[in-house]
Amino acid sequence: MSVVLIAGSPGSVSRTSALITFIDGLLQARGIKTEVFNVNDFDGNAVFFADVSAPQIVRYREAIAKADAVILATPVYQASFSGAIKLLLDLVPERGLKGKLVLPLANGGSDNHLLVIDYALKPVLSALGASNVLGGVYVNAKQLTLEEGQAYRVGGDARARIQRALDELLEALPLVIGANERNHSGVAYA
Incomplete structure (x- = not known):
């Protein structure tokens, strides 16, 4: 099992990065292979101009392609997700999350933004x-x-709440992996 974690906050000390660090620790404690990407770790020009030949971006795209699950976290700005997470998602190839189990997280200043995950x-x-x-x-x-x-x-x-979400992810992950293996072997769903 392989999980990619993405922190989409441009702040050097951020709540979003704390969420990803916390989750990474929980997953590693369970023996799950993780790879963490923080928007601050990328060359800004490479991300902004979507330079898919830049080494950091190549590594990022390869990690997502190989991952069984992707966990991403974003701060809420102007009642939506951050532009930084959008720039990182723009680097993912079309249909690049197909067959992946995805767990989104968001953090914001008030509960008024609770539905940002569902609607944005x-x-x-x-x-x-x-x-x-x-x-x-x-x-x-x-x-x-x-x-x-x-x-x-x-x-x-x-x-x-994060622990419950991770339990749900880890429970569903073998089913997703099994379905992906069946699809790649040419066996159709029953």
Whole structure:
């Protein structure tokens, strides 16, 4: 099993990156191979101009192509997902999420943006071929506390909801992997 995690916040110390770091730790503790991509790790010009020959972008696209699941997190800006996550999603080839299990996360300043995953992010994921999109998790900024100015800590309620979402992902993952193997072997669905 292989999972790609994508953090779409341009902030150097961000709530979004804290969510991805927290999830990465949970997955690694279960022995799952992960690869994390943060928008800040890319050359801005390469991403902005979609230079698919840039080494970072080649590695990113290859990781997504090989992954069984993709987990992405975005801050909410202007009642939608960040432009940074959109730039990273624009680098994914057409139908590049087909056959992948996708778990979207968003974090924002208030619960008024709770539906951003369903109404803004999921249509973009569907356009990339994702048909196995889990419900997602929205985390209010109040559930992420800054510790000593270094990093955010994910609070109790958010931790529990993320854990439930990961349990759902890990439960569904063998089914998705099995379906992909059947499709690649030429065996049709029953």
